[in-house]
Amino acid sequence: MDSLQVKSFLESKDIKVTVKRLAVIECILRIKGLFSAIDLHNQLSDRLDVDLVTVYRFLTVLKEKGIVRDVLSDESVQYFEMTSMDNPAHPHFKCYQCHKLLCLQPLTFDDSLFFIQSAGDLHIDHVSVVLSGLCKDCDQ
Ligand SMILES: [Zn+2]
Ligand SMILES: [Zn+2]
Secondary structure, X not given: OOHHHHHHHHHHOOOOOOHHHHHHHHHHHHHOOOEEHHXXXXXXXXXXXXXXXXXXXXXXXXXXXXXXXXXXXXXXXXXXXXXXXXXXXXXXXXXXXXXXXXXXXXXXXXXXXXXXXXXXXXXXXXXXXXXXXXXXXXXX
16 A cells, blocks of 8 residues: 555544654554554654654554554553454464564454353453464574
8 A cells, every 4th residue: 555545544444644643554564463552663763753652542543443453462562463354363372482473373253253152141342362382483
């Protein structure tokens, strides 16, 4: 997506577009994976006067609109990723040694159903599965 496409996509979701917000979402699209507000801020702050609070607020908006989802929090850092047709909900793997996060294969409909059923009559609107262990680099 070029800037114009990103802009009209956000506007189609009723999101106010500013230069800073456009820069943040372009950064998210470039990352193609998991990111935290701090990652985005680090990547942007050397060329744009954007503070961390602005990034956090925008991520909250994107989350409310279903454009990004929280994946997990590691200590106090919250990680997000884009939601889209080609990025269905999937489990994540976290290496407890180097703290690397990886996206795993998407859950099938039956897998998701299993988790939802295990919650009984609780109202579930989000399934997040995190497996942890040692990644290939650390497991040598
Ligand atoms: Zn590792
Ligand atoms: Zn993922």
